[in-house]
């Protein structure tokens with residue numbers, strides 16, 4: 001029997017039985033009044049995990065990004081960021097509407113931005129160009145195939161931001177994937193890897209609702225005054241959620257039980273990538289396959305999508321001709337075998 005294997009996104013995961021139970025049992029209160037103990041516990045746990053003084057639970061990663069742009073910029077200034085970041089390309093122009101900023105966008109084809117270009121963006125303000133107010137980077141970098149920032153490079157961009165007097169925001173929707181990947185390739189723990197990445201940014205955002213498998217919610221962490229200001233903006237954005245502990249309980253369980261297993265998603269993605277590389281010459285950059293995403297451009301993408309669909313495999317697209325496969329909590333080894341039997 002053919003199962004449906006849904007590789008469109010890691011946002012598709014269903015809450016596990018244990019997660020639904022934790023949600024049902026959550027002790028809750030009105031979080032808009034600061035009275036939800038489970039939401040507070042998640043915020044405190046996350047802040048501690050990434051080594052920041054404070055954290056805020058938000059309905060989505062997009063809102064967390066938008067809150068930070070709102071708090072750390074002024075209208076008429078720019079955010080220096082990679083051209084294909086979520087904040088730049090996938091938020092429907094939200095930063096321009098919500099905060100009146102524009103982007104000074106930099107090349108990010110390899111998943112990173114060049115620290116010299118960040119310095120240049122700031123220096124150009126002395127020459128009558130737009131004044132930047134924030135630097136933002138993305139780790140893992142989705143559009144380049146879920147690449148993990150080399151730590152030296154991340155540090156260099158942070159140094160450039162500090163030298164220019166600019167705060168830095170890390171869109172770490174999949175930062176746990178980055179931390180797991182870099183801790184398995186290096187020697188440190190996942191927590192150490194998280195903290196060394198978080199230390200390169202003033203503020204950071206992580207999604208609980210992607211590879212970690214929670215149904216809803218993201219966390220924003222940073223200095224206490226910045227997070228307090230983001231809390232006020234969250235209310236203005238309509239993002240206060242009252243008994244949000246029901247959602248936070250899922251996030252707490254995810255942090256306890258779904259972090260280490262991200263390595264399984266990465267291993268499975270690599271198997272898919274090898275099969276893709278064998279089937280279609282030069283359609284995938286194997287260097288890009290570092291976490292749970294497999295992005296490739298086969299000769300006839302529509303035919304490939306149809307072939308996969310006929311075999312029960314759902315894939316997503318990033319751009320015309322560019323296919324994205326995402327491994328996640330609801331994809332097991334048997335599912336991978338099924339995809340491999342189609343790719344051949």
Ligand SMILES: *Cc1c(COP(=O)(O)O)cnc(C)c1O
Nearest residue numbers: 060061062063086138142171173
């Ligand atoms: C998914 C994603 C977001 C936004 O998260 P939502 O919860 O879907 O709003 C932001 N940045 C990156 C890199 C993402 O992949």
